[in-house]
Amino acid sequence: MPELVFPLDSSKRFTEQDIVGHNRWHPDIPAAVTVRPGDVFRVHCREWFDGAIHNDDSADDVRDAPLSTVHVLSGPIAVEGAEPGDLLLVDIVDVGPIPQEDSGPLAGQGWGYTGIFPKQNGGGFLTDQFPDAYKAIWDFRGQTATSRHVPGVSYTGIVHPGLMGTAPSADLLARWNRREGALIATDPDRVPPLALPPLPQDAVLGSLSGAEFDRVAAEAARTAPPRENGGNQDIKNFSRGTRVFYPVFVPGANLSMGDLHFSQxxxxxxxxxxxxxxxxxDLHVDLIKGGMETYGVAENAVFVxxxxEPRYERWLAFSGTSVTxxxxxxxLxxxxxxxxxxxxxxxxxxxxxWSREQAYLLLxxxxxxxxxSGVVDIPNSCATVYIPTGIFDVDVIPSAAGPTRIDPGQGAPHSSF
Structure with missing residues (x-):
């Protein structure tokens, strides 16, 4: 096993660990550990809510989820010799649930969860059609996920980190705050909000304390959106074997990661x-000196x-156009x-x-x-979603016989404000 540089104890909260990570972006959060170019090392990661979501049949925990606390990130990890203008090469050597823990109260101990977040607390892509909180618990068996809340399906997960990135420079952080603040100002009372401004409440900033903690907490960016440093990109193909090239904005690069997903x-x-x-x-890191200028990668990561990926041979695809x-x-x-x-x-x-909520959780x-699929023919763009038919227990391809009805079971737990 690679050297474990960022250990976490499942019996302790994120802020009680021997090495404390962070949940905001700021250049002045000190590196927790240092590695060298060429090193291969292991990092433990907590589930993004640090245990606030439970393996039960209620969605109250999703409804009341403490968004001010996320994401709990492992890091920052400094890479010796990294300087602004370099590219940080990161190989995902391996990724998986909590090692040697196939049962327990924490997501990753043999199970995980999917939530439809309520419009009053985060919302989602289809929040106007699904304004309430729902939850599905998924059990892991090897690479396969099944759920008592969404019966009739099972599938192979593409395990990956939803969030990984380097620390921003002070200038880049200021740009984030200016542009996102300007967006919020266009509709300050919108629900859900247009963006999330700095929030000192529940900030976790590694080893910082006192006046320096207060200053950084007031300036630091929330981790919810992806930005120029990578961050919460939620790319499902960031799986084992991925090679990522991150821009370096501060000495040491200060790499952080978390928000692991069994599937997405x-x-x-x-x-x-x-x-x-x-x-x-398990990660391997290296440096391409001056790589940001050499390859024109001044912002946003590129990756292989x-x-x-699981092998699914048949797909059922649905299309949509830009009409409300x-x-x-x-x-367009x-x-x-x-x-x-x-x-x-x-x-x-x-x-x-399946209920519409079960189908939404599945997607x-x-x-x-x-x-x-089409962004050229005015006025309608065309987007498509492809669903692998092999995940279903019944044949979902249209036929003259009509759809085979499944037993939806107890359904997805539901809570409303």
């Missing part, structure tokens, strides 16, 4: 759309995806087109006996493929 569909459309879990990452549910035409709105494709898939699957967590 393209878009993570329910907000907590993946199967969330804690676990481990891993090659461990009430018939308003939008100009690919986001809307993907929403409509997903809604068509949800409506279709409901004909087989968020299963290895679906989302694509921009």
């Amino acid at each position: 569909g393209d878009g993570e459309i329910t907000f907590c759309g993946a199967i969330e879990m804690g676990g481990f990452l 995806p891993g090659n461990v 549910l009430d018939g308003e035409q939008r100009y 709105d690919s986001d809307l087109a993907y929403q409509r494709a997903c809604l068509h898939a949800i409506d279709y699957l409901s004909r087989f006996g 968020g967590s299963a290895p679906i493929e989302g694509r921009l």
